[in-house]
Amino acid sequence: MKLNHQVLLTTFLCTLVVMSGVHAGPLTYVPTNPDFGGNPNNAPGLLASAQATNKHTASSGSSYFNQTPLEQFNQTLEQTVLSQLASAATTKLLGPNGQLVPGTFSTSAFSITVVDEGNGKLMITTVDKKTSASTTFEVSK
Numbered sequence: 001m002k003l004n005h006q007v008l009l010t011t012f013l014c015t016l017v018v019m020s021g022v023h024a025g026p027l028t029y030v031p032t033n034p035d036f037g038g039n040p041n042n043a044p045g046l047l048a049s050a051q052a053t054n055k056h057t058a059s060s061g062s063s064y065f066n067q068t069p070l071e072q073f074n075q076t077l078e079q080t081v082l083s084q085l086a087s088a089a090t091t092k093l094l095g096p097n098g099q100l101v102p103g104t105f106s107t108s109a110f111s112i113t114v115v116d117e118g119n120g121k122l123m124i125t126t127v128d129k130k131t132s133a134s135t136t137f138e139v140s141k
Helices: 002-020 040-053 069-093
Strands: 103-106 110-116 121-128 134-140
Touching (some): 069 103, 069 110
Antiparallel strands (some): 103 110, 110 121, 121 134
């Protein structure tokens, strides 16, 4: 019994001696990114890491902002005409209740066909008359 008390007392004293040298300080946040107050020497490493994980590639097409004002105007004009064409086609393809009506709508450049598949879905196919390129998608009734 006396031995157990001596072991406990010795362990307690050793713990006090070890703990007397340990002092806790306040926790402080130090940012890593130099843009938010971190060390400027971190910038090259952060940039290299970002470039290594970047999966985006530059598009091969010309950007709207890399075009001349005339090219920008023509692109905007083309988008406006296509938008009006889509609006006109939509009004022709919609019934009085706002639902798509099966049938075909044709313009000088496009042919739009709406087919009722019978399972509550409509198949819409748009065909470019010049190139014969087509796009098809389904919508629910």
